[in-house]
Amino acid sequence: MQESDNDITRTPSATTPLIVPRPEHGISRANISANALKVLYRLKQENFQAHLVGGGVRDLLLGHEPKDFDVATDATPEQVRQVFRNCRLIGRRFRLAHVHFGRDIIEVATFRGNGESEAEEGERCVENGMIVRDNAYGTIAEDALRRDFTINALYYNIQDFSLIDYADGLADLRAGKLRLIGDPEQRYREDPVRMLRAVRFACKLGFSIEEATERPLFELGHLLDGVPAARLFDELIKLFHAGYGLDVFEKLRHYGLFALLFPDTEAALACEDHDFPITLVSRGLANTDARIQAGKPVTPAFLFAVLLWEPVRAGVERMVAEGMQINEAMTQVSAEVCVRQQSRVAVPKRFSLPMREIWALQPRFEQREGKRPFRLLTHPRFRAAYDFLLLRAEAGEVDRELAEWWTRFQDASGQERASMVEGGARRRRPRRRRRRKSGAASSNGGGESSAGAAKGAQ
Known part of the structure; x- marks a missing residue:
């Protein structure tokens, strides 16, 4: 669905999500990993909300094989750990639960809120416009609008197998358009790595970057100076080790980010x-x-x-x-x-x-x-x-x-x-023998002949 330029920077409504029932979308549980389904069903069984979210949903809708399956829930990280004995809590900036199945890890994130209530104030920290900690929890609607791109804010609900869209992500997916949720400059300032993610998704999916989302890429690159150098290494591996590194290189140079x-x-x-x-x-x-x-x-x-x-x-x-x-x-x-x-x-x-x-x-x-x-x-x-x-x-x-x-x-x-090495040695021998005081003529003659033979062999 195409939209006018006046609609580009609008803030999606959190009160009227698009609900797509199972018969009207292409996501099948047969294409979701068995371990991700175990996590979804177990959370549902414990009366928590459980949704597949992010890149996994996006890739399934595009007909791609997802690399990862991430889960979003209203259970806190501590509650997730109580449900799964094979769970570890990680992260300070963003508290997450990792449920381990051997080498396979299903990442479970609690719905993030907007951090505006007094109870949440200490769990969300913003410095100079950049989010340095975000563990303020909220509703699925708030969580959707806290995500970066519209195509990554789609939820697959294990309760009834429906698809939930709070940010017009399905329309952008059909249009091949990459769009930030909310005001682009503010969202880049909150997390400058989103500029690199914009490049990555554009190259990976072959999508165009919507004008308002693209414009700050030329202007706000300096914000990457505030990102920890170790985190940038991780992001660059995602950029250059995914099979489209040459396209990434050219786009990074185009925007002045390289x-x-x-x-x-x-x-x-x-x-x-x-x-x-x-x-x-x-x-x-x-x-x-x-x-x-x-x-x-x-x-x-x-x-x-x-x-x-x-x-x-x-x-x-x-x-x-x-x-x-x-x-x-x-x-x-x-x-x-x-x-x-x-x-x-x-x-x-x-x-x-x-x-x-x-x-x-x-x-x-x-x-x-x-x-x-x-x-x-x-x-x-x-x-x-x-x-x-x-x-x-x-x-x-x-x-x-x-x-x-x-x-x-x-x-x-x-x-x-x-023989190959001997040929190389013979080419050097005449230079060493010229310094000798006796027998120089006969030695040089032999050396030149050998060198000539070696050159012929090459």
């Missing part, structure tokens, strides 16, 4: 040579998307190695030009880039250390003589570093011949590897 999250990288991209545009980031993200879509594993270490490589590469090139050894330059620059990035997005050490190893191994690929290639091949981070080398070759940073040599070297037999 520059706030990765200022060093954005500065490097902005200084690119117009005759040789920087493509490694785009290629790396496209590669990650392809792996995710093919069901292959991915790691944040490789993702952030791609996202932060440009400022590292530029810094290393500058220091090498000033006379520093490349390994020393790599160590120093990568440390500096990581320290600056941590203040924006906190990458845990279990990912930042492997990321730096991927970078540190890049110069070693140039060393193809003696035992060095064999030692590099056994390095625990070799495969990730090799994949990174392939990206650099595709982007034109290094000669494709280098990447092809390492591809052949991995697949070669022991004798073939020895």
Whole structure:
């Protein structure tokens, strides 16, 4: 259902929800996880309201397979814990109940209120427009209008299997439109991460962002400075590890949000040579998307190695030009880039250390003589570093011949590897022998012949 521009920023009415009975919507219990149904039925049995809510409902209506099933109820977290022995309460900012079924977790949230009553005042804290704590409980109607986007404010009622819509989410779902509930600027100020969620849902669902919801994305990006760096890491993993990372990258840059999250990288991209545009980031993200879509594993270490490589590469090139050894330059620059990035997005050490190893191994690929290639091949981070080398070759940073040599070297037999390495050693031998005072002529002659043979073999 299309709406006029005058209706865009209206506040939906909490008193007249749209109720869609079971025969008139497409959600079937057959498509809801057995564990989520157990939670819903058990809460109903204990005389609590129980609704499937959020992304699970949205995805079921779109014909997608939900990643998570979340439950909303009028039971407090403590009451949920009394109902389920396999329950843990988590969170301070938002108190939640997690009901565990092995590795599967069903998240149960109590209906949030508006925090206006005296009894609720201490449970909801807002500082400079940002919600820092929200444990004020209320009704399902209040809860619906506390949610972010209209398409995420749809409830599936286990009582009668109906669908409840307080915010015109069904109309926006049909129109392929992403719309914030309430005043967009206020909602972004309450939680700036909603700007990243807007980008994520737009890319994931292929929806357009409604004009009033989109406009502040160009203006309020600076609010992300107030979000804890650790939380931003979690949000970026959701953004870039869902199979549409390249689209996310382009949208973040379009709205100016990427520059706030990765200022060093954005500065490097902005200084690119117009005759040789920087493509490694785009290629790396496209590669990650392809792996995710093919069901292959991915790691944040490789993702952030791609996202932060440009400022590292530029810094290393500058220091090498000033006379520093490349390994020393790599160590120093990568440390500096990581320290600056941590203040924006906190990458845990279990990912930042492997990321730096991927970078540190890049110069070693140039060393193809003696035992060095064999030692590099056994390095625990070799495969990730090799994949990174392939990206650099595709982007034109290094000669494709280098990447092809390492591809052949991995697949070669022991004798073939020895021959490949011997060829590399022979190419270096004439330079060492020129310094000898005796027998130089005959030695050089032999060396040149060997080098020529090696080149022919390549």
